[in-house]
Amino acid sequence: MSKIGVFVCHCGENISATVDCAKVAETAGKYDGVTFSVDYKYMCSDPGQTLIKNAIAEKGLTGVVVAACSPRMHEPTFRKACAEAGLNPYMCEMANLREHCSWVHEKGDPTTDKAIDLVRVLVEKVKYNQSLNAIKVPVTKTALVIGGGIAGIQASLDIANTGHKVILIEKDPSIGGHMSQLSETFPTLDCSQCILTPRMVEVAQHPNITLYTYAELESLEGFIGNFKAKIRRKSKSLDEKLCTGCGLCTTKCPSKKIPSEFNEGLGMRTAIYVPFPQAVPNKPVIDRKNCTYYTKGKCRICEKVCPTGAIRFDQEDQIVEVEVGAIVLATGFTIKQTDFFPEYGYGKHPDIITGLQFERLASASGPTLGEIRRPSDGKVPQTIVFLSCAGSRDEAKGIPYCSKICCMYIAKHAMLYQHKVHGGKSYVFYMDIRAGGKMYEEFVRRAIEDDGVNYVRGRVSRIYEKNGKLIVKGADTLLGAMPVEIEADMVVLATAGVANEGAEELAQKLHVSYDPYHFFAEAHPKLKPVETNTAGIFLAGACQAPRDIPESVSMASGAAVKVAGLFSQDELTREPLIAVVNRQPAPVYSSCVGCFLCVSACPYQAIEKEEIKDRSGAVIKRVAKVNPGLCQGCGTCVAFCRTKSIDIQGYTHEQMYSEVMALLNEY
Amino acid sequence: MADFEPRIVAFVCNWCTYAGADLTGTSRIKYASNVRIVRFPCTGRIDYMLLLKAFDEGADGIIVSGCHPNDCHYTSGNFHARRRWIMFRSLCDFLGIDIRRIKFSWVSAAEGAKWADIVNSTVSSIRELGPYEEYRKIVKRPAKEVTNG
Numbered sequence: 001m002s003k004i005g006v007f008v009c010h011c012g013e014n015i016s017a018t019v020d021c022a023k024v025a026e027t028a029g030k031y032d033g034v035t036f037s038v039d040y041k042y043m044c045s046d047p048g049q050t051l052i053k054n055a056i057a058e059k060g061l062t063g064v065v066v067a068a069c070s071p072r073m074h075e076p077t078f079r080k081a082c083a084e085a086g087l088n089p090y091m092c093e094m095a096n097l098r099e100h101c102s103w104v105h106e107k108g109d110p111t112t113d114k115a116i117d118l119v120r121v122l123v124e125k126v127k128y129n130q131s132l133n134a135i136k137v138p139v140t141k142t143a144l145v146i147g148g149g150i151a152g153i154q155a156s157l158d159i160a161n162t163g164h165k166v167i168l169i170e171k172d173p174s175i176g177g178h179m180s181q182l183s184e185t186f187p188t189l190d191c192s193q194c195i196l197t198p199r200m201v202e203v204a205q206h207p208n209i210t211l212y213t214y215a216e217l218e219s220l221e222g223f224i225g226n227f228k229a230k231i232r233r234k235s236k237s238l239d240e241k242l243c244t245g246c247g248l249c250t251t252k253c254p255s256k257k258i259p260s261e262f263n264e265g266l267g268m269r270t271a272i273y274v275p276f277p278q279a280v281p282n283k284p285v286i287d288r289k290n291c292t293y294y295t296k297g298k299c300r301i302c303e304k305v306c307p308t309g310a311i312r313f314d315q316e317d318q319i320v321e322v323e324v325g326a327i328v329l330a331t332g333f334t335i336k337q338t339d340f341f342p343e344y345g346y347g348k349h350p351d352i353i354t355g356l357q358f359e360r361l362a363s364a365s366g367p368t369l370g371e372i373r374r375p376s377d378g379k380v381p382q383t384i385v386f387l388s389c390a391g392s393r394d395e396a397k398g399i400p401y402c403s404k405i406c407c408m409y410i411a412k413h414a415m416l417y418q419h420k421v422h423g424g425k426s427y428v429f430y431m432d433i434r435a436g437g438k439m440y441e442e443f444v445r446r447a448i449e450d451d452g453v454n455y456v457r458g459r460v461s462r463i464y465e466k467n468g469k470l471i472v473k474g475a476d477t478l479l480g481a482m483p484v485e486i487e488a489d490m491v492v493l494a495t496a497g498v499a500n501e502g503a504e505e506l507a508q509k510l511h512v513s514y515d516p517y518h519f520f521a522e523a524h525p526k527l528k529p530v531e532t533n534t535a536g537i538f539l540a541g542a543c544q545a546p547r548d549i550p551e552s553v554s555m556a557s558g559a560a561v562k563v564a565g566l567f568s569q570d571e572l573t574r575e576p577l578i579a580v581v582n583r584q585p586a587p588v589y590s591s592c593v594g595c596f597l598c599v600s601a602c603p604y605q606a607i608e609k610e611e612i613k614d615r616s617g618a619v620i621k622r623v624a625k626v627n628p629g630l631c632q633g634c635g636t637c638v639a640f641c642r643t644k645s646i647d648i649q650g651y652t653h654e655q656m657y658s659e660v661m662a663l664l665n666e667y
Numbered sequence: 668m669a670d671f672e673p674r675i676v677a678f679v680c681n682w683c684t685y686a687g688a689d690l691t692g693t694s695r696i697k698y699a700s701n702v703r704i705v706r707f708p709c710t711g712r713i714d715y716m717l718l719l720k721a722f723d724e725g726a727d728g729i730i731v732s733g734c735h736p737n738d739c740h741y742t743s744g745n746f747h748a749r750r751r752w753i754m755f756r757s758l759c760d761f762l763g764i765d766i767r768r769i770k771f772s773w774v775s776a777a778e779g780a781k782w783a784d785i786v787n788s789t790v791s792s793i794r795e796l797g798p799y800e801e802y803r804k805i806v807k808r809p810a811k812e813v814t815n816g
Contacts, residue, residue: 100692103691513737633708639714
């Protein structure tokens with residue numbers, strides 16, 4: 001026989017103003033199984049909790065119903081109080097009298113009646129509650145960081161510095177990401193390479209970091225604390241132990257006309273190449289798609305010139321299996337290319353370039369060694385036009401969001417141009433200037449006021465070529481939409497920042513949710529910005545949304561702290577509100593008939609097939625079995641099960657049916 | 668009939684609609700008190716036999732509500748719920764159960780006002796339909812009178 005205690009809270013006057021709390025407590029006290037019922041002004045206060053604890057001890061309560069605010073608010077509080085008094089915390093339920101009753105209805109009998117109903121329902125539920133124990137799972141204290149841009153670098157270093165092992169994988173031949181391509185950084189104009197490369201080196205030399213470049217995640221299994229990842233190390237056609245990074249092979253390679261990814265196609269590279277001089281690791285890879293040996297079967301010049309004999313043409317991809325406890329996703333973003341814009345010439349004109357291409361032109365390590373020269377004929381542009389919001393904030397283009405970084409980098413670009421081309425004229429077409437950030441607005445004002453960049457508020461409808469000039473047709477909305485036409489030598493489009501190609505596929509591999517634009521979704525937009533809905537997987541940087549460097553770094557450090565917090569314990573405790581498949585004595589073993597509908601319904605691959613065997617090892621029956629480490633407790637399998645063999649703790653069939661049956665009928 | 672107060676049972680998921688209804692509370696938006704909310708972890712957990720059980724026990728109308736498509740806390744529970752609802756709806760219709768009495772909706776944790784609207788509109792439409800006597804005649808079980816103390 002249950003001995004249930006009902007504790008009705010007034011919440012000051014929040015509940016008692018519209019609900020007759022004394023009547024609720026009095027009515028509840030009459031229900032079968034309720035041995036104690038009381039109302040009190042503040043149940044969550046210290047005296048309130050003591051009231052509950054004392055009642056549990058004195059009356060020997062087997063179940064507790066706290067009728068107060070939303071369980072989403074104080075369920076942990078009251079469950080903890082129950083646990084402190086020696087009652088299993090999962091024997092405590094809350095009736096939501098505040099958010100779902102007193103705050104939304106007028107004072108009167110119907111409101112009190114509803115409160116009574118809500119209490120009765122939970123009293124009936126609690127009768128079927130079972131004592132549950134938190135699930136404990138061990139933690140592998142190694143983190144996997146995917147993506148070696150600034151976010152991944154920062155996260156790796158921060159985790160490694162807490163004393164834990166990190167495996168950093170990067171799909172390109174070098175770490176560094178987009179930041180390594182940038183010339184200067186806003187709002188301080190310090191050189192991007194100068195602040196980034198020391199960190200890249202630190203990653204390579206850190207005793208706790210294992211770096212796999214030219215590697216991608218092949219598959220992921222497992223759950224928080226216990227992931228098993230397969231990493232594909234793409235063949236570099238190189239024995240890295242022998243290679244000294246002398247670079248002789250790259251100078252002798254005959255395939256020299258391959259557009260360089262690092263230079264955004266503005267420069268050329270060889271088939272065996274190091275993406276940029278400061279690359280980490282500073283050892284070449286062979287691009288098999290463009291290598292003469294792999295395409296035509298002849299050449300092998302690099303092999304001949306290599307002084308250490310490090311070239312390995314027959315090297316194959318290697319699959320590395322690692323066990324990790326947490327994952328930081330820092331795969332970054334990409335930008336739309338100029339061919340996305342029919343109105344700006346479909347990318348056919350070489351002098352209409354993207355912001356990232358301009359970064360390469362302005363960079364001292366770039367194809368023009370930092371001189372602003374237009375790609376078509378190498379002339380210094382005397383008039384340059386920058387277009388912000390190229391694609392961004394444009395629903396018609398499917399990118400309604402703001403790419404966030406463009407306003408700032410355009411101001412930087414215009415400023416750099418003015419510093420490098422004296423007497424040059426620069427125009428910026430903008431919709432709004434979004435310069436929210438420390439020293440950001442001042443930076444934009446500097447571009448306008450000190451460097452004389454002409455800001456025109458309006459959009460550009462068309463760009464076309466005429467007599468060797470690019471005619472930029474737009475409107476100045478601050479002058480009553482007056483048409484503006486500028487004869488430019490070069491145009492820079494601040495194209496929209498978008499999710500990486502294949503982001504969706506990666507998200508599915510990791511069971512991480514993603515937004516409509518394929519950026520990875522955080523668990524809560526405000527309070528859990530670096531967590532994902534998959535426990536143990538965290539986000540850093542622009543893979544979640546367009547982010548600038550300071551934000552990416554902050555996110556990375558945030559994610560690192562989450563990982564370090566996870567690794568601070570030897571075991572994880574999880575809520576035991578998970579599904580279980582029933583087990584019965586022989587010869588039935590389980591009412592499960594092994595249809596495995598649940599297996600296909602489960603979003604977490606938490607249900608396995610189990611064979612029940614007799615002593616001789618012969619299989620008697622195949623049934624479903626839930627992996628408690630993977631199950632998140634959604635209960636989708638429960639609704640699917642034909643034989644009602646699978647049930648979810650905390651929301652069992654008995655509990656839910658007793659709730660529904662208690663809802664409308666007087667006890 | 669004029670003083671008929673419909674009895675509505677709402678089956679909601681913990682993460683979106685339950686939280687949305689909490690927001691209705693914190694925003695102090697008033698709505699009809701005819702609804703009783705039952706909390707589930709996910710709409711995917713909702714066994715639709717519970718809906719029939721609720722009618723059985725005297726409900727005049729039912730609301731099922733969860734996270735918007737693509738917003739499910741458990742990635743895909745609401746899609747399963749939606750698919751099963753499509754099946755269940757046509758089965759109910761075939762069996763002669765008045766499907767106008769079951770309202771299926773999405774209410775996110777940010778849509779406190781929408782929750783109030785859904786409850787109010789369901790209450791008024793069920794009020795027009797009247798008590799669900801037909802069902803109770805079929806199951807030969809008149810709804811018990813709720814008297815409360």
